[in-house]
Amino acid sequence: MAPTTQFELAQPPNDAISSLVFAPDAPTRLLVSSWDKNVYLYDTHTTSDNGDAEGGVSHGTLLKTYEHRAPVMDVCFGADDNEAFTAGMDWEVRRVDLESGEQTTVSKHTAPVRRVVYSKAHSLLISASWDSTLHIHNPSNPSLTPLTVTLPGKPHAMAASPSKVIVAMTSRLVHIYDLATLAGALEAQTGSAPQPWQQRESSLKFLTRAVAAMPSDGGYATSSIEGRVAVEWFDASAESQARKYAFKCHRQTDNAAAAGTTDVVYPVNALAFHPVHGNTFASAGGDATVALWDAEAKRRMKVYQKFADSVAAVAFSADGRFLAVAVCPGFETGMEDYSGEGRTKIVIRELGENEAKGKGAK
Amino acid sequence: MGKKKRGHPDVEDILSRPWCYYCERDFEDLKLLISHQKAKHFKCDRCGRRLNTAGGLSVHMNQVHKESLSHVENALPNRQGLDVEIFGMEGIPEDVSQQHNQRIIQNFYQAQADRYAATGNPPPGQGGKNPPKKLKMENPDDIKKRLAEHRARIAAQKAAGGAPTHTPPVGAPDGQSPAQSASPGTFANTPVSLPRARPDSLLPPQYPQGGFNYPPSNLPSRPGSNLPAPSGLPPRPGQPGFPGYSPNASTVDELVASASSGQQGDHIDQMIRDLERGEAPAKSATPGAPAAAEEPAPEKKSKKDKDKNVRMVYDDELSPEERMALMPRYAFVPQAV
Numbered sequence: 001m002a003p004t005t006q007f008e009l010a011q012p013p014n015d016a017i018s019s020l021v022f023a024p025d026a027p028t029r030l031l032v033s034s035w036d037k038n039v040y041l042y043d044t045h046t047t048s049d050n051g052d053a054e055g056g057v058s059h060g061t062l063l064k065t066y067e068h069r070a071p072v073m074d075v076c077f078g079a080d081d082n083e084a085f086t087a088g089m090d091w092e093v094r095r096v097d098l099e100s101g102e103q104t105t106v107s108k109h110t111a112p113v114r115r116v117v118y119s120k121a122h123s124l125l126i127s128a129s130w131d132s133t134l135h136i137h138n139p140s141n142p143s144l145t146p147l148t149v150t151l152p153g154k155p156h157a158m159a160a161s162p163s164k165v166i167v168a169m170t171s172r173l174v175h176i177y178d179l180a181t182l183a184g185a186l187e188a189q190t191g192s193a194p195q196p197w198q199q200r201e202s203s204l205k206f207l208t209r210a211v212a213a214m215p216s217d218g219g220y221a222t223s224s225i226e227g228r229v230a231v232e233w234f235d236a237s238a239e240s241q242a243r244k245y246a247f248k249c250h251r252q253t254d255n256a257a258a259a260g261t262t263d264v265v266y267p268v269n270a271l272a273f274h275p276v277h278g279n280t281f282a283s284a285g286g287d288a289t290v291a292l293w294d295a296e297a298k299r300r301m302k303v304y305q306k307f308a309d310s311v312a313a314v315a316f317s318a319d320g321r322f323l324a325v326a327v328c329p330g331f332e333t334g335m336e337d338y339s340g341e342g343r344t345k346i347v348i349r350e351l352g353e354n355e356a357k358g359k360g361a362k
Numbered sequence: 363m364g365k366k367k368r369g370h371p372d373v374e375d376i377l378s379r380p381w382c383y384y385c386e387r388d389f390e391d392l393k394l395l396i397s398h399q400k401a402k403h404f405k406c407d408r409c410g411r412r413l414n415t416a417g418g419l420s421v422h423m424n425q426v427h428k429e430s431l432s433h434v435e436n437a438l439p440n441r442q443g444l445d446v447e448i449f450g451m452e453g454i455p456e457d458v459s460q461q462h463n464q465r466i467i468q469n470f471y472q473a474q475a476d477r478y479a480a481t482g483n484p485p486p487g488q489g490g491k492n493p494p495k496k497l498k499m500e501n502p503d504d505i506k507k508r509l510a511e512h513r514a515r516i517a518a519q520k521a522a523g524g525a526p527t528h529t530p531p532v533g534a535p536d537g538q539s540p541a542q543s544a545s546p547g548t549f550a551n552t553p554v555s556l557p558r559a560r561p562d563s564l565l566p567p568q569y570p571q572g573g574f575n576y577p578p579s580n581l582p583s584r585p586g587s588n589l590p591a592p593s594g595l596p597p598r599p600g601q602p603g604f605p606g607y608s609p610n611a612s613t614v615d616e617l618v619a620s621a622s623s624g625q626q627g628d629h630i631d632q633m634i635r636d637l638e639r640g641e642a643p644a645k646s647a648t649p650g651a652p653a654a655a656e657e658p659a660p661e662k663k664s665k666k667d668k669d670k671n672v673r674m675v676y677d678d679e680l681s682p683e684e685r686m687a688l689m690p691r692y693a694f695v696p697q698a699v
Contacts, residue, residue, distance in 0.1 A: 005408070005429065018683070035692055070694035073683065089687060089694040112687055112694065130684070156681050170679070207681060225676045254673075262671040267682070286675050302407075331682035332675050338686055352408045 009060040009346040013040055016340030017326035019074045020313050023081040024120065027317040030060075030324055031084055031098075032346060033072035038065045039086055041098055044322065044348045060348065066096050066103065074115045078125070078139060085125055085139075087113035093127040095139065107135045107146060115158040117165060122183045126165055128155035134167065136182050147186045149193040151175065159220060161213035164197065164234060166220050168211045172202035174222070176234065203230035203246050212271035214295070216278040219244075221295065223268030227251045229283055231295050245298060250285025267330070270313045276320035280356045284311035286330040290323070294358040302355065309343050320356065323349045370477070373470050377463055383448045384437035386462065396450045402436045416444050 013034035023029035028045040044060045070089035077084055084096045085106065093107040093116060109129035116127045118139075125137040134149040153169030160166075160179065167175045175196040185194045202208050206226035213220045219233035230246035254262045266286030274280040279296040288310055292301040310330025316323055325347040328340040380395040381388035384403045389395040400412035404419045408427045413419040420431040433442035447453045454462075477483075676682055686692050 016686075035686070071687075071692045089692065091694075091696065114683065154684075156683075206677075207679065209681075225678070225682075226674055262673050265672055265674045267676045330675065331686055333677050335685070337691075338689060339691070352410070354410050355407060 005352075006347060006349045007059045009042055009044060009062075009348060011040075011062040012345050013038065014341060014344070015071075016328040016338075016344055017312050017346070018072060020315050020324050020326050020346065021076055022315050022317040022322070022324065024077050024318050025081050027319045027321055029081055030315075030346075030348075031075050031077065032326070033075035033086060034344070035071040035340060037068050037071055039068065039072050039075055039084070039096065040065050042346070044324070064098065064101060066098075066101060068094070068103075070112075073113060076116050076118050078118050079120060079123065083139075085116045085118055085127075087116040087127055087129075089113075091129070091131075093125070093135065093137075106137055106139065109133065109135065114155055117158055117160040119160050119165070119179050121162060122179045124179060124183055124186070126158065126160070126182070128158045128167060130154045132169075134177075136186055138183070138186055144186055145189060145191070147182065147191070147193060149177070149182075157208055157211040157222070159211040159213040161215070161220065161234075162217045164213070164217070166211050166213060166222075168202065168208035168222055170207070172204070172208065174200040174202050174208070174211075176200070198234070198236065200232075203232060203244060204228050209267050209269060210271045212273050212281060214273055214278055214281075215275055219295075221271050221273070221281055223271050223283060225267040227265040227268060227285065229268055229271070229293070247298075249283060249291060249300075250287045250289065252287055266310075269311060269330070270326075272314045272316050274316050274320050274356045275318055277356050277358055279358045282314045282316070282323060284314040284325065286310040286332075288327070290314055290325055292356055297358055299358075301358070304349070307347065308345065316356075321351055323351060325349065370474075373467060376466055376470055380451050381462060383446070383454045383458065384434055384441050386438065386465075388466075392450050399448070399450070403434050405435070407435070415447055415449050417447055420444055 009030075013032060013036055015034055015036035018033045018035060020030060020032040023031070028043050030042045030044050032040040032042065034040065040062060041064045042060050043063055046061045066086075068086065068088055068090065069092075072086050072088055074087035075084055078095065082098045084098055086094045086096060088094065089112045091109045091112060092105050093109070093113055095104045095106050096102070106125065107127055109127070109131045111129050111131035113127050113129045116125065118125050123138055123140045125139050127135045127137075128151075129135070132151045132154055134151060134155070136147040136149065138144050151167065151169055151173075152175075153171050153173045155167050155169050157168040158165065163179055165177050165179055165182070167177070169175070176198040177194070178197040181194045181197065185192070202222060202224070204222060204224040204226070206224040206228070208222050209225050210223045211220055217234070219231065219235075221229055221231045223229045227250045228246055228248055230244065232244040233240040235241075250266045250268050252264045252266070254264050264287075268283050268285050270282075270284040272282045272284075273295075274282070279294055280292055280301065281295055282290055282292050284290050288307045289303055290307075290311055291303045293299070294301055307325065307327045309327050311325055312328050312330070313326040314323065326344075327347055328344040329338070331338055376388075379388040379390070380392045382395055382399060382403075384399070387398070389398060396414075400414065404413045404416060405411070406413065406419060406422055406427070408423070408429070411422065413422055416431070416434050423429045423431045431444060434444065446455060678685065687694075
């Protein structure tokens with residue numbers, strides 16, 4: 001078969017996708033968390049012969065599903081390709097052994113858990129919950145009493161760079177914690193939570209939707225519900241802070257209205273930095289598009305053809321060759337009912353050699 | 363004070379510029395146009411190879427990558443088709459070409475009118491209708507005399523207790539006609555009270571047609587950002603469907619406007635633009651503020667936002683996930699432990 005650049009995975013989740021992530025060591029191993037209470041593990045590039053109804057349009061194999069008690073809000077890989085952590089609506093953070101399917105509860109919050117991140121370098125598991133706390137664990141040393149960090153607001157997005165973790169909350173609050181400090185505080189077992197390394201106000205005026213950290217450890221990008229993305233640097237020096245910027249994206253002009261034009265502004269649901277070309281990041285919007293940006297050159301590199309529905313999540317594979325796109329209906333203001341049933345898809349795009357390479361540095 | 367030639371090209375110059383069928387952009391010469399087309403529209407996104415035509419790219423995609431090309435990249439929505447074979451200026455359908463020329467002409471005259479309105483200069487050839495501007499020279503004695511008269515008048519008014527009546531402006535002692543007082547020399551010091559329009563608007567100002575006695579108070583200080591591009595075309599709108607746009611603009615204009623929002627950020631095109639302007643290529647490394655439509659700082663744009671109709675698909679203090687979590691379908695009710 002000729003290689004196709006873009007294809008849909010067979011057997012997608014039954015309801016909206018909350019998050020997807022590629023394995024750290026295998027470029028075709030993909031975990032997907034869904035509102036249908038399951039976590040799905042796919043191999044994106046083995047084609048199963050059964051259930052291929054649409055004449056070879058679908059690819060990939062669903063290896064396993066892991067059922068939870070409630071919708072799963074986030075998922076991340078742990079120390080290796082066989083360990084995963086999930087954030088549940090049922091207030092729990094769970095560890096999932098992907099091989100055996102065994103689930104163990106790692107931590108219990110007092111409200112739904114919104115995000116989980118795992119830092120391999122510091123072997124730290126950080127979960128952010130709507131009870132306005134972070135729970136910090138060392139999964140490799142369960143004897144340590146987990147650390148609880150109280151936040152000033154509900155967290156909505158979290159991302160870890162090699163040395164920092166960025167937590168974006170309500171009221172445009174952004175706290176940045178130093179992972180080594182957190183690890184030290186956990187090790188010390190004094191129970192006192194360290195202060196944030198930096199406290200910032202979001203550069204965006206609206207509710208933060210997503211955060212992604214640069215693999216270079218230089219900075220991060222945030223996005224809001226109001227079609228905007230901001231790029232900032234960790235370095236607090238004036239010249240580094242002067243480099244930060246924000247821009248509009250994921251908007252459409254609606255000319256249909258008789259009285260002038262209306263700009264339809266979509267939320268930017270997800271951000272992901274490219275693991276190899278560290279200046280490139282992808283943004284996924286409610287306008288059903290995914291765009292690639294060059295953070296350094298401040299240029300848009302590419303916009304992909306519209307997908308069928310809003311894009312809820314994006315992820316690059318560890319080698320940067322693949323881009324996974326979670327497509328499901330977007331939740332809009334005033335919706336009384338919502339269902340992603342039947343309209344949820346996962347699209348895998350194979351990137352060309354230079355597709356994600358910035359043009360900036362010449 | 364002689365007439366300044368600002369180097370605005372005339373219509374013929376602009377009409378003769380080669381332009382790209384796919385994105386309606388014009389170029390200094392054919393070579394640049396062709397390199398633009400190869401880079402923007404005929405480049406293979408799998409291997410980066412630049413082909414000469416859309417057909418060539420289609421064959422390349424078929425043979426090398428076993429894929430089929432469905433549309434031309436970066437093209438205006440109605441120009442994405444593969445059915446027309448374009449190379450440089452060759453192959454452009456007659457009707458499209460005419461449409462383009464019309465657009466250029468319309469934009470040109472609009473830019474010209476804007477320029478005249480902004481500078482207050484009459485169009486060339488019509489300046490003669492106004493009386494020649496005379497430089498008024500007053501010697502210090504005259505001025506002192508007039509000041510004394512003026513003071514006397516004020517004092518008389520105060521003494522009479524009446525409402526202050528019109529006092530002739532100091533600069534016009536002998537009852538000049540309004541037209542004369544509107545000569546640039548005089549109104550240069552009149553305070554500009556009414557900003558004509560936001561500098562980012564392309565809407566032609568409402569100035570009286572034919573006559574050139576603009577009321578001085580309406581004359582804005584020349585807005586820097588409203589200067590037409592060196593090509594004589596109005597500056598490209600930074601935003602699709604931006605507010606002040608005249609509703610009767612041709613569709614192509616709107617398309618170009620919306621498309622340019624995405625395409626201006628392109629590095630190659632930026633370089634070509636810079637080369638045309640004769641700027642050093644190094645300058646292109648820093649993105650120009652208005653160049654990348656989707657990139658500017660939010661502060662600058664916020665002014666615009668206010669007068670634009672904006673509909674946010676999601677506008678809430680609670681996140682979509684929290685809203686969804688409230689629905690019975692997804693809600694989790696913790697069991698009493």
